[in-house]
Amino acid sequence: MLDPEFIRGRILEALPGSEVDVRDTTGTGDHFEARVVSPDFAGKAMVQQHQLVYAPLQQWLKSGELHALALKTYSPEQWKKLGNR
């Protein structure tokens, strides 16, 4: 069982300077959603942005402890444009 703060911490380590919100969507500690706004995402395709977030969490995704992590990723520029949807 994982908690949102733990996941947030792993993402922040990998993407310093980003803004990260993580939510447990089912209350069971294995399904989460995250919103990540990071300067490292600028100019990258969405799939690359997602891979940068999944990278530090591989261990828990592989073990199945982290069953699902739905992502919304934005560069600061994209967030300015799309954040208020």
Next chain:
Amino acid sequence: MTPELKARFDEITKSHPIVLFMKGNALFPQCGFSARALQLLQPHGEVFTVDVLADPEVRQGIKDYTNWPTIPQVFIHGQFVGGSDILMELAERGELADLVAGKSPA
């Protein structure tokens, strides 16, 4: 992955503007995520589909090719775009049309 399989993926993904590796085919999708991906893509042009259930080597191979763990997988103009969640988000942001038109990501 064998060089032959990699060459096959290169060939398929570069030969069609929109390629969808899915479970089932356009007439009979075998998975809700694959069906949804197809629906999102179809308004943007002809979708060349590959049924991963027809070939175990392709089913595992495509995941190794892209380093992405799930099916469906979408390629536009030879570039790996992502799976069903990414496709939906791109459609919502209005970026799918840009990708098909050959514009680079924002």
